[in-house]
Amino acid sequence: MGLSNDExxxxxxxxxKQEARLPRQDWKRIGKERLIRQARGVQRKxxxxxxxxxxxxxxxxxxxxxxxxxxxxxxxxxxxLPQTYTxxxxxxxxxxxxxxxxxxxxxASAAAPPVEPLExxxxxxxxxxxxxxxxxxxxxxxxxxxxxxxxVQTGEGVVPNKTVDATPRRMTALEEQAQRYLREKLGEQxxxxxxxxxxxxxxxxxxxxxxxxxxxxxxxxxxVVEINPDNGKISLLLYPEVEKPxxxxxxxxxxxxxxxxxxxxxxxxxxxxxxxxxLQYRIDPDAVVDAKTGELLVSREEKRVASVRGxxxxxxxxxxxxxxxxxxxxxxxxxxxxxFMTIDEQGLSFNWSLGENRRxxxxxxxxxxxxxxxxxxxxxxxxxxxxSLQQAEKIALAGLAKYLPANVxxxxxxxxxxxxxxxxxxxxxxxxxxxxxxxSYKVAVEMTSGMVTRIEGDFSQSSFVLPDxxxxxxxxxxAAQFVQNVPLELVYWAKDRNEPVLVYQIRQDTQQPWAxxxxxxxxx
Numbered sequence: 001m002g003l004s005n006d007e008x009x010x011x012x013x014x015x016x017k018q019e020a021r022l023p024r025q026d027w028k029r030i031g032k033e034r035l036i037r038q039a040r041g042v043q044r045k046x047x048x049x050x051x052x053x054x055x056x057x058x059x060x061x062x063x064x065x066x067x068x069x070x071x072x073x074x075x076x077x078x079x080x081l082p083q084t085y086t087x088x089x090x091x092x093x094x095x096x097x098x099x100x101x102x103x104x105x106x107x108a109s110a111a112a113p114p115v116e117p118l119e120x121x122x123x124x125x126x127x128x129x130x131x132x133x134x135x136x137x138x139x140x141x142x143x144x145x146x147x148x149x150x151x152v153q154t155g156e157g158v159v160p161n162k163t164v165d166a167t168p169r170r171m172t173a174l175e176e177q178a179q180r181y182l183r184e185k186l187g188e189q190x191x192x193x194x195x196x197x198x199x200x201x202x203x204x205x206x207x208x209x210x211x212x213x214x215x216x217x218x219x220x221x222x223x224v225v226e227i228n229p230d231n232g233k234i235s236l237l238l239y240p241e242v243e244k245p246x247x248x249x250x251x252x253x254x255x256x257x258x259x260x261x262x263x264x265x266x267x268x269x270x271x272x273x274x275x276x277x278x279l280q281y282r283i284d285p286d287a288v289v290d291a292k293t294g295e296l297l298v299s300r301e302e303k304r305v306a307s308v309r310g311x312x313x314x315x316x317x318x319x320x321x322x323x324x325x326x327x328x329x330x331x332x333x334x335x336x337x338x339x340f341m342t343i344d345e346q347g348l349s350f351n352w353s354l355g356e357n358r359r360x361x362x363x364x365x366x367x368x369x370x371x372x373x374x375x376x377x378x379x380x381x382x383x384x385x386x387x388s389l390q391q392a393e394k395i396a397l398a399g400l401a402k403y404l405p406a407n408v409x410x411x412x413x414x415x416x417x418x419x420x421x422x423x424x425x426x427x428x429x430x431x432x433x434x435x436x437x438x439x440s441y442k443v444a445v446e447m448t449s450g451m452v453t454r455i456e457g458d459f460s461q462s463s464f465v466l467p468d469x470x471x472x473x474x475x476x477x478x479a480a481q482f483v484q485n486v487p488l489e490l491v492y493w494a495k496d497r498n499e500p501v502l503v504y505q506i507r508q509d510t511q512q513p514w515a516x517x518x519x520x521x522x523x524x
Contacts, residue, residue, distance in 0.1 A: 169509045171195065178207035178225035181234050193223055198508040205229045213247045218500060219491040219508075247492050250502040252291035256488050259289040259504035262296050263486070264479040269518055271436040271466055279434070279467045279518040281478040288493055288503040297493070297503065304413040305430065308397045310404030312462035315370035323350040323362050331373060331452070333360055347371065365460065370403070372456030374444075389416060392423035392450070396443035399452040403459040404429060404441075414440065421447050424454075431464045472518035481516055485523055 171179070175195050183190030192212050199208035211222035224237040266284040271277040288297050315330070317323045320339040327333045339350040347365040354360060358377030364370055393416060404411075410430040417424055427441045441457035489507040492500035506514050515524045 169197075172202065174202055174205065174227060175200075175207055178209075178227060178234075182209060182223060182225055182236060185236050196508065203229075213492055214249055216502070217489075217491050218247060219493045219503075219505070247500050250292065250492075252490060252502060252504075254289070254291060254294045254504075256504065257483060258294060259291065259488060260483040260486050262289045262294060263287060263488075263504070263506075264482045265296065267475065267479055267482060269434045269469055269472060271431065271434055272438060272515065274438045277436060277438065277466055279469060279472055280515040280524065281473075281475075281482070281518050282513055282515045283482070283506075285513060288491075288505045291490060291502040291504055305410050306393070306397060306413055306427075307409065308401050308404065308411050310406050310408035310429075311402045312404070312406030313402045314459065314462060315403070316368045317350070317362065317364045317370055318368040320350055324352075326370070327352075327360065327362060327373065333373075333375060335360060363456075369460040371458060371460075372442075373454070374456065375451075375453040389418055389423055392418075392445040392447060393425060395445050395450055395452060396423070396425050397427075400427065400441055400443050400455060400457075403455070403457075405431075405461050405463045407431065407463045411441075418447065422453065423447055429464070431466050432469050434469055436464065436466070467519060469518075473516075473521055477521070478516050478518065481521060481523075486514060 179190075179195065182193060186193075193209040194212060194217060196208040196210040196217075199210075200206060205227035207225045207227070209223040209225070210217045210219065212218070222239055226235050226237070227233075263283050266287045267281050268284075270280055270282050272280050272282075284298060286298050289295070290297055315326060317326055320341065323339055324335050327335050335352040335354070337352065339352055342349045342351065347363060348368075349364075350362045352360050354375075354377075356377070358375065360373065360375050362370075362373045393413070397411070400411075408429045408431060410433065411427040412430055412435045413425065414428055415424075415426040423445045425443045425445075427443065429436045429439050429441070439458060442454060443452065443456075444454035445451070446453050487507040488504045490502060491505055493503040493505070494500040516522070517524055
C-alpha cells in the first residue's frame, strides 16, 4: 500500500471518529454501578470463606481437645464388670520382672487415694428406663451389656427376670424411623410402646408395637406405624382403648428354668428350609407357660395327622393344547377356546372362562412343571350338603395323593374349614413321620358335588431326599440344651380370658423361630 493510501486511511478514521456518537452518560453510570456491585460480591464471598475457615479451625481444635480429654478420662476410670460376673484374679508379677518405670508407677498408685467404684447405671428397657449393668454409651449405640440377671417392676415389687441372652437386638433403620414417629406423635406416652418384631412386616413398611405395663409387654399389637415403601408417607394406627384388656400387675412364681423345662416338653423334629431343608428340634410355636401356676398353655388347637399314600406323579405342561388336555383328563374339567396366558413370579398360567361367572386356571413353573389348578367363581351352598367336612377331607386327600412325593405316607392337617359352599384344607407333608414345614398344599372341595376345585403346591419332586432322622441327637440332649440356652421373656398374654395372664415365652426379638439343628446340635 502506498503513502497516499495511508494518508487516505488516516483521514477516513478521523472522519469516522468525528461522526461517531459518544456513549451516553447514563450508560456510563450503569456500567460503573454494575462493576461496583460485582466487586462488592467478590469481597463478601472472600470474607465469608475466611470466616468459615476460622470457625472450622476452632471447631476442630475443640473436638481434638474433647477427644484427648475423653481418652485421658477413660484411662483413669477403672472398668467395672456387671454385678452378676466375678472378675478372675490374676497373680501380680514379681518385682524382679518389673521395669524401673513400672515400679515407679506402682509406687505412685499406692500413694494415690483409692478410686470409688462407679455407681450402677440402669439399662434401657422397652419402657424407657435403665436396668443395672449397662452404661448410657451402650444405650446410645443400641447394643446391650453382657448377659445378666434383669429385674422387672411389678405391682408386688421387684422380681428377677433371668434370661440367657439379655442383649437387645439392634433395630433396623425402618424400625428406628417408626419409633421416632410414634414418640413424636404420642410424646411421653410413646415410651410405653416397644417394637413387636413378631407381628411386623418390614418389606411392606408395617411396623407393629406392643404396649408395656410397668415394663412388661402386653403380647398383642397395640399400635402400628406404616411407612409407604413407594412414597415414604407415614401413618400411625392406635387400637381403640376398648380393645385393650385390663391388666393387673402380677409377680411370677416359677423361675425361667422351670418355664424352659415346660416348653422343652413340646420339642419335636421338623424339616425346615425350602431349598435345602435341615432337620431341627423346635417347640410348639403357640406354646407359653403360665408364670404363676407353671401350666403349659397353647393358643391354638392341636394339629392332626392324616394318612395318605403319595404316588409321585409329575405333570409337564408347556403349551395351551397340553394344558387343555390335562384339565380334562386329570381333573375332569372340560375347557373350550384358546387359553389366555399370563406370566408372573411363580411361572406361567393358562386361563379359560367357563361362563356363569366361573373360570379355571392351570399354573406351571417356568420349566413347565405343574404346580396347581383352581376353579374359581361363586359356590352357593345347597339346602343340604352332600358331604361333611370329614368326607370332604377324604376327597381332598384322594385328589392330592397322585401328585405327592412317593415316600410321603402322612400329612399334617394345618387347617380345615368350610365357607360359601366350599371346604378348604392346608396340608404339610411328613417324611419319616417328621413334618416338612416349608412345603404345603392347598386343596378345596365343592360341598354340593364333591368336586375338587383347587390343588396347589410344589409337585416337582417325585420323592423327597432329606436327612435321616435316625442320625438326630437324642431328644433328652436337645431338651437339656434348650433349657440351658433358650432366651425367654415375661409378657402379659390373653387367650379367651377377660384379663391377661403373666407368661413366659421365647423372646420375640430373637431369631425366629428359635431352633436346634438336630444333626449337629448347633443353635440356629
